[in-house]
Every structure is written in structure tokens, then in C-alpha cells.
Amino acid sequence: MSQTVDRALSILPLLARGPASLEQVARxxxxxKSTALRLxxxxxxxxxxxxxxxxxxxxxxRLFALAQEAVENLDVRAVxxxxxxxxxxxxxxxxxxxxxxxxxxxxxxxxxxxxxxxxYSRIGRPVAITVAAVAKVLLADLPEPERxxxxxxxxxxxxxxxxxxxxxxxxxxxxxxREQGWATDLGGHEETINCVAAPVxxxxxxxxxxxxxxxPNVVVGADELLRLLPLVxxxxxxxxxxxxxxxxxxxPHRHEPSHPSPRPSSDPSPHPSPHEENRT
Amino acid sequence: MSQTVDRALSILPLLARGPASLEQVARxxxxxKSTALRLxxxxxxxxxxxxxxxxxxxxxxRLFALAQEAVENLDVRAVxxxxxxxxxxxxxxxxxxxxxxxxxxxxxxxxxxxxxxxxYSRIGRPVAITVAAVAKVLLADLPEPERxxxxxxxxxxxxxxxxxxxxxxxxxxxxxxREQGWATDLGGHEETINCVAAPVxxxxxxxxxxxxxxxPNVVVGADELLRLLPLVxxxxxxxxxxxxxxxxxxxPHRHEPSHPSPRPSSDPSPHPSPHEENRT
DNA sequence: ATCCGGTGTTGCGTGGTGTGCAACACGCAT
DNA sequence: ATGCGTGTTGCACACCACGCAACACCGGAT
Numbered sequence: 001m002s003q004t005v006d007r008a009l010s011i012l013p014l015l016a017r018g019p020a021s022l023e024q025v026a027r028x029x030x031x032x033k034s035t036a037l038r039l040x041x042x043x044x045x046x047x048x049x050x051x052x053x054x055x056x057x058x059x060x061x062r063l064f065a066l067a068q069e070a071v072e073n074l075d076v077r078a079v080x081x082x083x084x085x086x087x088x089x090x091x092x093x094x095x096x097x098x099x100x101x102x103x104x105x106x107x108x109x110x111x112x113x114x115x116x117x118x119x120y121s122r123i124g125r126p127v128a129i130t131v132a133a134v135a136k137v138l139l140a141d142l143p144e145p146e147r148x149x150x151x152x153x154x155x156x157x158x159x160x161x162x163x164x165x166x167x168x169x170x171x172x173x174x175x176x177x178r179e180q181g182w183a184t185d186l187g188g189h190e191e192t193i194n195c196v197a198a199p200v201x202x203x204x205x206x207x208x209x210x211x212x213x214x215x216p217n218v219v220v221g222a223d224e225l226l227r228l229l230p231l232v233x234x235x236x237x238x239x240x241x242x243x244x245x246x247x248x249x250x251x252p253h254r255h256e257p258s259h260p261s262p263r264p265s266s267d268p269s270p271h272p273s274p275h276e277e278n279r280t
Numbered sequence: 281m282s283q284t285v286d287r288a289l290s291i292l293p294l295l296a297r298g299p300a301s302l303e304q305v306a307r308x309x310x311x312x313k314s315t316a317l318r319l320x321x322x323x324x325x326x327x328x329x330x331x332x333x334x335x336x337x338x339x340x341x342r343l344f345a346l347a348q349e350a351v352e353n354l355d356v357r358a359v360x361x362x363x364x365x366x367x368x369x370x371x372x373x374x375x376x377x378x379x380x381x382x383x384x385x386x387x388x389x390x391x392x393x394x395x396x397x398x399x400y401s402r403i404g405r406p407v408a409i410t411v412a413a414v415a416k417v418l419l420a421d422l423p424e425p426e427r428x429x430x431x432x433x434x435x436x437x438x439x440x441x442x443x444x445x446x447x448x449x450x451x452x453x454x455x456x457x458r459e460q461g462w463a464t465d466l467g468g469h470e471e472t473i474n475c476v477a478a479p480v481x482x483x484x485x486x487x488x489x490x491x492x493x494x495x496p497n498v499v500v501g502a503d504e505l506l507r508l509l510p511l512v513x514x515x516x517x518x519x520x521x522x523x524x525x526x527x528x529x530x531x532p533h534r535h536e537p538s539h540p541s542p543r544p545s546s547d548p549s550p551h552p553s554p555h556e557e558n559r560t
Numbered sequence: 561a562t563c564c565g566g567t568g569t570t571g572c573g574t575g576g577t578g579t580g581c582a583a584c585a586c587g588c589a590t
Numbered sequence: 591a592t593g594c595g596t597g598t599t600g601c602a603c604a605c606c607a608c609g610c611a612a613c614a615c616c617g618g619a620t
Contacts, residue, residue, distance in 0.1 A: 282606085282607065283605090283606065283607085284606085284607080301596080301597090302596080302597060302598095303595085303596070303597085313596090313597075313598090314597095314598080314599085317597075317598075335596090335597075
């Protein structure tokens, strides 16, 4: 909608693949060098890109900082984290927490299995939306038309032979998931990895996040993993309960805890009624 | 430099602190609602922001993905990571890897101590540049004028009584660090935390990254931490060696190691570093 | 030393484009 | 109903981002 901003933002994915020189950028955007220069300069002023000693451009530090800060401020994540740790300690496998944003599902927290793994893993990365257990859980309780519409838009890459092949199969799977209240991914993304996921439900009963545990086939078989399902669901429910209980700081004008007034009759608090969520 | 982009980018830090409505954004930028709307729309098209069900805006998934990808593409990080893990396993403390970008120093990798710690920690966050050991190491071998210039620009917050108080003290400290080839932070950031850091040197002998270990005072005293210094330096050197070893196609015009040309006299390479140090 | 191709940088006039305005649409509370 | 506070749309103006051309700089080749 805004040409200038549009161009500027197009630079970022470009640089994500690796450093690029001014002219490479200009050619990629199909604009004049001077234009690219100006865009890069403003990006640089905001710390979004960084100029290497060899004059080529890279993504900048501020970008990390932003992502960092945002992830930390995701309120679900805050209340969920202790539960993830607990769950991880209990079962020993990798635990993930994911949310949906537009047409993507991203991991926003993770606890590694006890085996040594590189960190970062894929926090912030979009997950394989058509196969991941967390994605199924989150998409399953979209309103019907949206679900259908979304399923149509998606691609269905065949990560493995067991990947969801097409929209029809996906919608069927989502219906099943919606029905049963949990989801699995049995080798649909990585041949040897199984996952089981359950929804974290917000105040209105909708899934605000999804919780999953993943384990390689060789460690625990699919059936054995399913035996952990109750634990996963219980944890997810606990998170949900805590989340709706005290929705955090997001509500600017709310009665102070130190408020001495007894507030005799019209006490609004006991039932945090549905759809109370985000008020401003 | 570019007003539109400038405004658009200013929105991001705003949203990093938490969700905001259209009008809040407009007021913060001091622009008309419609303008803010257009900016937000283009940001949204690029996945940089995300519109919550309640119509407020948040930072979007693409931003996380970008930050993620960027961090993973930092070539130093790739070769360094195994070494970090090893070092972490050897000493049991928290290990950090940091690089400098413009006027900031950011952690790009981390291995937690064996105590349970929240992940993410501060990867991607700018460090306290005037006190952190890694920052000292990285800034210490900037060329003299730049160092002085940078020191002048910085703020000197008093995190603790032991924080670097001002530019003069900082420059002295940097000189000392440059001399000895390593740095410490003894309670300069958090009263109870000590760090020791060493530079990872690239092909030209300049520090391309900094490696550090941190531990709370109560676990190991400062003197005891210093006893680990040789290990840190050795690890940092090992990373540097491996890094320059296989230059990752990232260096377009620099002497190949397999260069057949004898280049008889004016060979620039033999002295990589101005300060030779006893390597172990 | 001189040229040359390639790259980054600067200043400038023009027109596209981003801007603020005003009017509208919607939800919510009074 | 009425008002208020939002988010949204269309439009005319002027500003600002655009491409151009000329310059500055570097390395390599002649």
C-alpha cells in the first residue's frame, strides 16, 4: 500500500539470506541505486540493518532485540513457561508452545529434551502448518468458513509420505482434531519424529496457544507417546486456567489489589465472563 | 532520511512493548489516523505486524522468522557453537558468544549453566556495552580514533557501584584489555555476577566475536573464575582458527589459502595480528 | 603511471505518492 | 435515540521520494 515502506521491507528478507551489496539490493528491488541507498540508510538508522566492514549489508541487531522483546511480552508465554519446564522435567521430551498469527503458526517457547540440542531451535520459526500437531490444534477451532478458506490457501508440501496430502485431507483431519480435542503428528514432518499436542484455551474457550511434546520414534513409539497425552492435556488446561485467571497487566484500568474498598454488591470479579479478554 | 520508512519503522519498537490500537500508534507517531493505518497495513502485508482478534496490533511472525534466520546465518556462530557447548560442559557455567554491530554488542549464542534457566535469555539483546566483558573485548581493538569517538557517544549507566563511570575510565579499561588480550566484568552489571571474556580473532587478527563465561559470585569467586581464563582463551582461539580456516564463501576477494600465485615480495598476510600472543 | 570498469555517494528537478482532512461506518455506553 | 470513541474510505494538495547524471573512489589491467 505504501510503496516506499513496501520496498524497504522487501529488503529485509533479502538480507536474511545473507549479506548483500548496495547494487545487489538495488537490482533485486529493481530501483535505482540511490533509492536503495536511501532506504538502506533509514533502515540502518533504526538498527534494522548493519553495514559490515566490507560495506555489504546484513540484518541488524535491533531486529533481534525487537523479536526478543516481543516474544518475552507475549503474555501466554509468561504464564505457560513454568508449566513447560515442569512438563519437560516430568517426561523428558522436547516441549513446545505455539500460537497462530495470520496464516502462520510459530513456536514461541520450547524446553529441550534432556539430550543436548542446539538452542534457538526453531523458536520464532513458522512451523510446517499442514502437518505439525500444534498447528492442527490451533486451526481446528477456527470458525468453519475461515478454516476452509485457510485450507485452500495453504501449500501441502510432502515432507514425508505421511504428510497431509491436500486440503481435503487436512480439513478432515482438523474435524477429527476438533472432535477429540487433541492432535498428533506421526512422522508427518520428520519421518522419525512423533508429536502430540493439546490446546490451551482462553477465556472464550478458543485455543490461544498449543502445547506439544515431541520425541523421536526410536526413544518412544507412537503408542507410548499417546500414553503421555493425559499429562499434556492436563498441563495445557492448567495453563489455560491460569491464563484466564489473571490476565496480566494487559488491563490498564482494573481495580488495584491494594484497594481497601470492600465493593459490597456489584462485584464483577468472580466470573471472568466470556469475551472479557482484552479490554482497553 | 526517508520519512515514510522512518515512521513505519518507529512503529515496531512501539509494538514490541505490547499491543497497541491504531489510534495509540497514530498518536505516538504524531500523525493522522489514516496515515498510521496505511503504514500498519503495509507492515502487515509483510508480516511484520499482526492484527489481534481485538483489532490491536502486535509484532508479527515474519519478524521472528527474520531474526531467527539472521542469527543462524551468522557464520561465526555456526562454527562456534560446538565449542560453546564443549566449554559449557567443561566448566558448567553460562557461556556467551557476542558480536559488535555499530554501537551495540549483542549476544548471538548462549549455553546455559547446568542450573535450570529460562531460555531465550538475552540472545539478541544488546548487552550493557560499557561494562560487559564481551563488549570490552570487542571494542578494545577498534582503531584508536573510532574507539575514542564511540566512548564519547555512549552513556554510562551506574548499574552497580562497580560500573564503568565515564568515558575516560572506559578508555583506560579498553587500553588495559587491548594490552592483556582479555577482559572481565566483576559485578559491573549485576552486583553478584562475574564474567571473563576473550576475543575470537578473524583472518586479519581483528576480533570478530567475543566469548565469555559468567557465574554468580556465590558459586565461584572472581579469582576462581580467572583460573578458567586459559580455557576460555584456548576455546576462543580454537574458534578463530576454525573460522579463518574454512572461509565460508563469505569473503569474495581475499587471498585464497590455495592460491597458486607465489606473490613473491609484497605479501600482506604473514602477520595477522599486531599483537602476537602466546597461543596455546 | 594511466586508463578503465565497477561500485558507492551526492545534488537536483520533477511527478508520483504519501499526506491530512472530512465524511462515513460501526460498536458501545449513556 | 444520541453521543462518543473507534476504525475505514475517497480525495485534492503539496511534499517527499524518485531516477537521473555527475562525481568520488578503489582495484585490476594495460
